[in-house]
Amino acid sequence: MYRANPTDGAAWVTGASSGIGRGVALELARRGYKVLATARRQAELEKLALEAKGLAGQIIPAPGDIADRQGQETLVDRMELEHGPLALAFLNAGTYVPDPLGEFGGEGFRETFNLNVFGTVNSLAPLVRRMGARRKGQIAVMSSVAGYGGMPRSISYSASKSAIIAMCEALKFDLDKDGVTLQIVCPGFVKTPLTSLNTFEMPFLMELDEATRRICDGFEKAGFEIAFPRRMAWSLKFLNMLPYSMYFSILRKRTGDA
Ligand SMILES: NC(=O)c1ccc[n+]([C@@H]2O[C@H](COP(=O)([O-])OP(=O)(O)OC[C@H]3O[C@@H](n4cnc5c(N)ncnc54)[C@H](OP(=O)(O)O)[C@@H]3O)[C@@H](O)[C@H]2O)c1
Numbered sequence: 001m002y003r004a005n006p007t008d009g010a011a012w013v014t015g016a017s018s019g020i021g022r023g024v025a026l027e028l029a030r031r032g033y034k035v036l037a038t039a040r041r042q043a044e045l046e047k048l049a050l051e052a053k054g055l056a057g058q059i060i061p062a063p064g065d066i067a068d069r070q071g072q073e074t075l076v077d078r079m080e081l082e083h084g085p086l087a088l089a090f091l092n093a094g095t096y097v098p099d100p101l102g103e104f105g106g107e108g109f110r111e112t113f114n115l116n117v118f119g120t121v122n123s124l125a126p127l128v129r130r131m132g133a134r135r136k137g138q139i140a141v142m143s144s145v146a147g148y149g150g151m152p153r154s155i156s157y158s159a160s161k162s163a164i165i166a167m168c169e170a171l172k173f174d175l176d177k178d179g180v181t182l183q184i185v186c187p188g189f190v191k192t193p194l195t196s197l198n199t200f201e202m203p204f205l206m207e208l209d210e211a212t213r214r215i216c217d218g219f220e221k222a223g224f225e226i227a228f229p230r231r232m233a234w235s236l237k238f239l240n241m242l243p244y245s246m247y248f249s250i251l252r253k254r255t256g257d258a
Helices: 019-030 042-051 069-083 105-135 154-176 208-221 232-239 244-255
Strands: 009-016 034-038 058-061 085-089 139-143 182-187 225-228
Touching: 009 019, 009 069, 019 034, 019 042, 019 058, 019 085, 019 208, 034 042, 034 069, 042 058, 042 154, 042 225, 069 085, 069 105, 085 105, 085 208, 105 139, 105 154, 139 154, 139 208, 182 208, 182 232, 225 232, 232 244
Parallel strands: 009 034, 009 085, 034 058, 085 139, 139 182, 182 225
Antiparallel strands: none
């Protein structure tokens, strides 16, 4: 499998203005990459670029909205024109919108799918074409352990992250033939502005620095999946192999959703 390195080209990180994307952009710059950083809040990206001054690599703001399909095509064109072929992409931008049953199928549900699924596809499609044509590149797509199966309080979120996992599994068959490395990233709970809004208990909550280090190490060494914390990821994988009666009963107890 091809592994990107800073001498092969720039790295692109979406959702880089906050949380995991911001942390990974800084860590990649520390590891020598020129990082093109995308999010809607340009002012945050500019602060990030300043914070990276003095690191081995650099961060360059590349603002954009992943929900804008044509905008993402244009952004990838422009980044490659100005900075050369992208070697690595981390498609991380996404959201969690609580969707209580009373709001099932409403705006929150649509926002989650629009961003987590279609937004990701908007960034992924131009990369697949370009990296496929040159038979070189590495793409990591953000999912979540919540995508392994349906989780309480995560109706649209679990569904959107499952869609990402299944899509990437299917896409890998084709990208392997084209020499492009595809990975999925499945974290448990990580301390970020997104999870700071959660009012429920978050087991195995991980510090951001630890999560970003694991993700960047995973770009260098892991196989198809970068999943952590391992105890949480493997427990949930195992739960999904059990009969549904056990799956629901164990998850109800473990998440306090009785
Ligand atoms: N934190 C966790 O525990 C956890 C666990 C598993 C998976 N994840 C996944 O990790 C990813 C990042 O989560 P996080 O916790 O770091 O959240 P976060 O701090 O809220 O960061 C989300 C990032 O996405 C960007 N974003 C949102 N909408 C966008 C849009 N339309 N176009 C471009 N960028 C957009 C935001 O930037 P702007 O607002 O500036 O656009 C921000 O940079 C998400 O996909 C999330 O599902 C998180």
